[in-house]
C-alpha cells in the first residue's frame with residue numbers, strides 16, 4: 001500500500017518525526033532495523049530499581065524540545081550533583097585549565113577561509129606541549145575522533161550550533177530514558193515495524209520503493225533518520241546516490257565507551273569539585289561525577305577515539321580492570337569498593353555507527369549537514385548529526401526529526 005511517508009530508523013530523530021506526523025494525521029510507517037526502538041538511547045534496570053543509562057544521560061535547561069518530551073512521558077527532571085563549571089584536568093597532578101579553555105573559545109570564534117584539520121587549527125594557537133596534549137585529549141573525548149581527522153570548519157560550525165551558555169551535564173531524568181522511547185513508540189504501535197532493516201531505496205515513477213529484508217514498502221516521501229555513516233550503506237537509485245552519497249561519505253564514525261561505577265558513598269567529595277577529569281596520559285579519557293543530587297554516588301568514565309578502539313578489543317573483565325586502574329591512579333584504592341559497574345560500547349555499532357555521533361572529516365564536504373537536511377526530490381535526512389540546533393545531542397535528534405517533517409510538508 002502506498003503511504004504518504006516512510007521514516008527509516010526509530011532512534012530519537014525518527015521517533016520525533018513520527019510523533020509530529022501522527023499529530024498532523026499524516027499516514028506513515030516507521031521502519032526500524034533492531035528489535036527495540038531508541039537507537040543510542042538505552043537503559044538497564046535491576047530488580048532493586050537501580051538503573052544505568054548505557055547511552056545518553058545528561059541535558060540542560062536550554063534543551064526545550066527534549067524537556068517537553070520528558071514531560072509528556074511523565075519523566076521528572078533532576079539535577080546532577082555538579083557544583084563547578086570548570087573542567088579539571090589530571091596529568092597525575094592538578095592543573096588549572098581555565099586559560100586553555102579560554103584559548104579554545106578564541107579558536108571557536110576564528111573564521112577560516114579554507115578547511116584544515118582541527119588539530120592544525122589549535123596547534124596554531126596553543127604552543128605549549130602540555131596544553132596541546134590536554135586539548136587533544138579533550139577533543140578525543142568530546143568528538144570521539146582524533147582532532148587530526150576532523151574538519152575544523154565543520155567542528156566550529158557544529159559547536160556554534162550548541163545554543164546554550166549552560167553546561168550540558170546539568171540535568172538528568174528521574175526514570176530511565178528507555179521509558180521515553182517506549183512511550184513514544186506506544187503512540188504509533190500500528191505504524192512501527194521493528195526488525196526491518198532497510199537495505200535499498202529506489203525511485204519508481206513518482207514514488208519510492210523501500211526494501212527491508214522482510215518486505216517492500218511504498219511511499220511518496222521518505223525521511224531517513226539514520227546516522228550518515230549508516231545511511232551510506234543503503235543502496236540508492238542512481239540520481240539519489242549522485243546527490244546524497246558525497247555528503248553521507250563526508251562523515252566518519254566516532255567511538256566511545258561509557259563505564260559507570262556505583263559506590264556506597266562519595267569518597268571523592270574531599271577532593272575539589274569533579275566535573276570532567278581528563279587523564280591526559282591516555283588521550284580521550286574523562287571522568288565525571290554522574291550522581292544525581294541527594295541520590296546514589298556514581299562516577300562515569302568516557303573513553304573516546306583511539307583509546308575506545310583499543311579498549312573495545314579487550315574482553316569485559318580486562319577492560320573493566322584497566323579502566324578501574326585508571327581511576328585508581330587518581331583516587332587511590334578506594335575505587336575498588338564499588339557495588340555495581342556497567343559498561344556500554346559504541347564502537348562500530350552495526351545500526352548506530354560509533355560514538356556520540358558521526359563527525360564531518362577533514363576532506364569531507366563542510367556543507368554535508370546542510371545538503372542532508374534539505375529535501376531533494378521527496379527525500380530528506382534526519383539525525384542528530386545534521387541538526388540546526390544542538391547537533392550531536394538528544395535535543396539535536398529531536399530538532400532534526402521535526403525539521404524533516406516541516407520541510408517535507410512545506411514542500412507540498
Ligand SMILES: Cc1cc2nc3c(=O)[nH]c(=O)nc-3n(C[C@H](O)[C@H](O)[C@H](O)COP(=O)(O)OP(=O)(O)OC[C@H]3O[C@@H](n4cnc5c(N)ncnc54)[C@H](O)[C@@H]3O)c2cc1C
Pocket residue numbers: 008009010011012013014031032033034037038039040041054055056057058059196197198199225226227230256257258346350351352353355356357382383384385392393394395396397
Ligand atoms: C555513550 C553515549 C552517551 C551520550 N550522551 C549524551 C548525553 O548525555 N546527552 C545528549 O544529549 N546526547 C548524548 N549522546 C548522543 C545521543 O545519544 C544522540 O545524539 C541521539 O540519541 C541520536 O539519535 P538519532 O535518532 O539521530 O540516531 P540513533 O540513535 O543512532 O538512531 C538511529 C536508528 O536507526 C536504526 N537503523 C540503523 N540502520 C537502519 C536500517 N538500515 N534500517 C532501519 N533502521 C535502521 C538504528 O537501529 C537506530 O534505532 C550520547 C551518545 C552515546 C552513544
